[in-house]
Amino acid sequence: MEEDRPHTNLPTKTLGLDADLQKKHQAMLDRLSNRHQARLDTSLARRSDSANSSESTSSFLSRFSASKQSIDSQLADSRLIATSDPSRLRSHFANISSSISDLEKLVAGNSYFLPSYEVRSSLKTISDLKQNLEILNSELIPKKKFSFKNKATAKKELPKEPEPIKPDTVSVSNFKLPNSPGFRNKTNETLVKKLRGTEIGEFTLSDLESCEVRLIGCCNAVFMNRLKNCKVYMGPVIGSILIEEVEGCVFVLASHQIRIHLAKSCDFYLRVRSRPIIEDSNVVRFAPYCLDYEGIEMDLEKAGLSEETGNWGNVDDFKWLRAVQSPNWCVLPENERVGKVRTEDIGS
Structure with missing residues (x-):
């Protein structure tokens, strides 16, 4: 048991x-x-x-x-x-x-x-x-x-x-140009001005249509307003260039500072010390400066622009804050660029 x-x-x-x-x-x-x-x-x-x-x-x-x-x-x-x-x-x-x-x-x-x-x-x-x-x-x-x-x-x-220019408040309605020498209210004309040897400090281009403008020599500042279908060939500017309301134009410019507002379908050939600035602009293209005339090297040196900085292709779009490329501007393709532009050193 x-x-x-x-x-x-x-x-x-x-x-x-x-x-x-x-x-x-x-x-x-x-x-x-x-x-x-x-x-x-x-x-x-x-x-x-x-x-x-x-x-x-x-x-x-x-x-x-x-x-x-x-x-x-x-x-x-x-x-x-x-x-x-x-x-x-x-x-x-x-x-x-x-x-x-x-x-x-x-x-x-x-x-x-x-x-x-x-x-x-x-x-x-x-x-x-x-x-x-x-x-x-x-x-x-x-x-x-x-x-x-x-x-x-x-x-x-x-x-x-002249009344002071205030770029921060520039608009189509209140943009005021200085009462300086210049070309105004012209159509279908070739306009030539020899600046070398003159006392002109500021120069104005306003209300021009289908005109060709040639400015030979240096000045301190240039103001442009309401240009349409124009070609502007300009010697070096010691100070700044302000461009407002332009369409269908070609600009060949050299300056320390270039500011562009309300530009449409324009080509810019630039030599500039600082980055070009665009605002409220579209279909604008950029390429290097291509103007040539007798004495231009001396004028470029006088203006402090004898060296090419490459800033013509470093454009700041103040209305485009995203990290990607602005769609409002581009580099002008080489096969679409004009060649060296030569203009005679003649006075008006």
Whole structure:
């Protein structure tokens, strides 16, 4: 009988072992489930952090780009202000310096979540803006007295003082040209002016249609407004060129600064020290400067434009803030470019 007892207790022991195994198995399943849930929660948190960081970076880049464009616009206006109203230069440069400081604060306040590349790129951009401001300040402020004397001379020749040009507020309705020498209200004419040896500081082209314009020599600034189907061949400009509302034209220009507003279906052959600026323009194409006349090398050297910078192809579209290429301008294909343009050095 004693030999049968183990067999009698076997089912009870087996049931006990099965219960223990089930408990252990369930505990293992619970641990695995908890571990899986923890990993899932961590993954979701990382995705959320990544999305937030991406959104924050995108927002920063948008604000940074808009601020940079505004500062670039102010820098671009400096030469025009130096020509039209040099007394504003110091306050103008102070405003630019303040804007650059605000941009630095923007980077500093957001650097904790920005990728290191974006921080380095932003700081490099700010450094370039500061350098451009210093160059303009050292170049234009010492010329203040000289510019003022030119304006005093202009007052003697012209009873009415030219109104300052304000590029930031330029529009079709309020664009005002200075009362300077120039060609106005002409149709189907060849217009030639010899600037070399004259006291002309500013020159204006306005309301021209189907005209060919040749300006030989240097001047300080040029203003163009309402030109249609014209060809403009121009010697180097020491300061800036402002172009407003042109269509179907060809321009061959050399200048330190060129700003183009409301241009349509035009070709620009440029030599320019800074990046050309376009606004509210479309179907505009760019190529290198191609004008030639007797003495042009001397004029280019006088204007500080003897070296080709390649900036003719580095166009800033102030109404296109995206990272991709603006659809409003392109490089003029080589097989569509005009050859070297030679014009005789004759006076009007």
